[in-house]
Amino acid sequence: PEEFAAERLLVIHTDRSGDISKSMVEDARLVAREVDRPDSPVNAIVSVLMLREGWDVQNVTVVVGLRPYNAKANILPEQTIGRGLRRMFRDIAVDYTERVDIIGNKGFLSFVDQLEKEEDYALETFELGKDKLEIVTIAFDPDKLEMDISVPVLSPILQRKKTLAEEIAALDVRRFPGVPVLPVRAGDDAARKFTYEGRDIVTLEKLIQREYTIPEPQTAQEVISYYAKRIASDVKLPAQFASLVPKIREFLEEVAFGKKVDIETPEMVRAIATNVAQYVTVTSFAKALRGRLIEELTPALVQAGRLLSETPPFPFARDTFAARKTVFNLVAVENKFETRFAHFLEDANDVARFAKLPSRFGFTIDYVDAQGNLRYYEPDFVAVLLDGTHCLAETKGREDPDVKFKDRAAVIWCENATMLTGTIWRYLKVPQKEFEKLEPSDFADLGALVID
Template identity: 25%
Template structure:
């Protein structure tokens, strides 16, 4: 620990170390925690002597002695499935050539292809190009020197200045060059190291890895593979040459298959974090890793075997599995790279597809106001049900009777008689409707606007429907019933006004969907050609606004797409992504991204969400559903954006629809 932390600091009245020791709420977060424990005991002691309330260690390789202290695990497989890092691809040859020279030559060739793919994508997106680097791991210093000399020759990298050798004997200049290898101006195109580099060297431009004389399962370690996992542009871009890290193994395919379980256990979850976040002890954790490996699904394609992890929880929601590891023939990898390098393609609407104007409702910093759009049809219908019958006006009849008292006087008293029914005026339903609307707008609780007028009409229609007064059911209302109805709807609206949420005013801002242009994914499959895999892009749609779409779940999102694409009453549909500007703001400050927008042949716009049965009753899901239903009411009451409806579909509702759109409207009870 630096001595500077023990020097006097006039701003805190002492040295920093003592100040931290005295802090009652100190929490220390230690990155590379295993290093502090094993190799820097003095540093570890200094940290622990601070006596923090909590010491949280972060590490990819916990010390065996610390296994019992692990409170949460996030496996490499989870990071890969969540799209936070590259997908590892083990590249093999089927022709039996696995000598070092061939392995390095193939790796250099793949690096050049990746460089072209990186440049093509960067130019199309207007981004700074990233130079992919080859990372070679050797076992000895002598092997590293031989490898560096070979790579510098004309048939490989072809430039000694572009090959950086890093060993225990390396100079300070070499270490400085290593630190700056991801700079755009760096000349380095290959890094040759002995064993593994020290912790702390994490760059984003490793494109190809070669572990000489090491089996693929041994090379798939956090220290070696981890060097190349960072995404060069901070996110997946849809181009395999950029989104994947190639590990050139050149073991035979048969040998790789024999190692399949060992390979997947290198990256598979070793605890229960995917389900609960709770860790397992070392013994059960290893058993869990084997169990996870056993649940891996194999998705074979031409020259490619994708190992897909089982479904799991993400932010509390269940999603399907994604590829965590790919075994691929060298020729297939080369061909894919050539496609990625040849042209930058733009993802845009199919011919004839419309642009969708989405009315996004945004908060404005304005005084709180009340709107009739906050009143739901369900509540109004329930209130109207109390006025389903005519109200009779009683005609009170009393008789005055006189009787003699004992002293001869007369006592007069009132005596109730059987009541009669008074006559009353009958009002046309149109007048009742008009009176109710005027009462709502005359309360002084809402602003004078077309939106509130439309909302008042909607509320009154729902109220009358609750009272059984449909368009064809009644002609006239009794005056007393009409009067009491006015009092009833008045009380309902005042009650809603007094219980209104303290929320800012919202304003609509239109956004045009889909966002154009955007890069076209190159790893696209026909929707009928393979098993479902989360995150893959699928083509072959007839009514999708875009030619390709990707999904997180098969039983809800993918199934909804199939229903929409086959429905005769659906004109177009668009799969929404979490990066799209079409979202609904929540009162909590968050955002809700629905799954689809669909346009039916009557030009009604549908905002659609699919959820697994186990997620339907979650509180956050119910909050999003309520926000979307409220959003739809506001949009329709505004009347500038056409008719929008919200459709929430459970897994069971989708299944029971049996592929039919009309059936889905019934099973999901469209609102």
């Protein structure tokens, strides 16, 4: 509690008109942008201003809906929840599960119920007055050290290249697959104009309306420079700007329009600056470069094993249960399926010991996602069978597009761990629907679940 009290908590009040002084607004916006920095004196912000223009925050963790929410359009509750759904750590490589707490009156929560039906997804609920929040400490139990599990530490087998200068220089832009021929025509005049409308978020009354015109580029170099920045940003290699410029010029002059063109003429400057030309150029280069971003390395054994008992104690406020076969005092689970699977491991006759792998233990496996980005994921469970086989198990309800890449990376990790340590390691994905159909009693029964 002391971490969210006194100067650690910023409460932004408004007067009856809903306004605060300009100086306080700017100060508060600065605090909101920097609240997640380690040196921030403020740990939490309470405010009614988060839906206002200029509050483009992505670190909302608690949403409290108190208005009537009786408008048919449902714009306000959608915006309210939407602020909480913005990912706080969208750029980190580790698959971190973010959570937002939604609190509200009957009108607000009815909208949440409708979202559950439309998305076919059940949110976890907590009813104030009936449910009690309990925070426990998860730590190793010194009386159960015989249930400890050692996990080897392997060197990374994937590494993001620091430069793509050589790969970019070697690109043959004439061999880019599936590039459509761009039309030699100027951009749409209407597309260069847009109308801005400012409305009151509660009454939807129009407060301001203005029309803006986007200025046209004057030279091909302006367009090429912009595309180079976009491509470098897309592949997350901003230092490649100089290498990209000549290749983009070659692509636009030799390939994009199906014939050689002079992109320096006013007509062609307008043609290469269209939205379609931008999309084709940026997409073509990004696709060609993503497959070249990561290089494979030879695995090595960094440490023969790290014991789960070395995990620092950590607080946990979700479901737990006591188990004999784990070195921890409690099994900390994230959802109902994990709870069921953990009970299965506890009861399976061929499982000697197991653990739900805590994030604090720091075990991750590197993989390349569908977009070609180097990322890391944390397997759910580790188990040791009676015959000495060590297993990583990943429980899955819904599957996202990156699951197959994680599966492949985990299989490779197990193969490398087996080769380097002499201990047999296996990986198993456990889809919820298949697990419920199978109704296994022993771990060996899970052999019927085959990774696609």
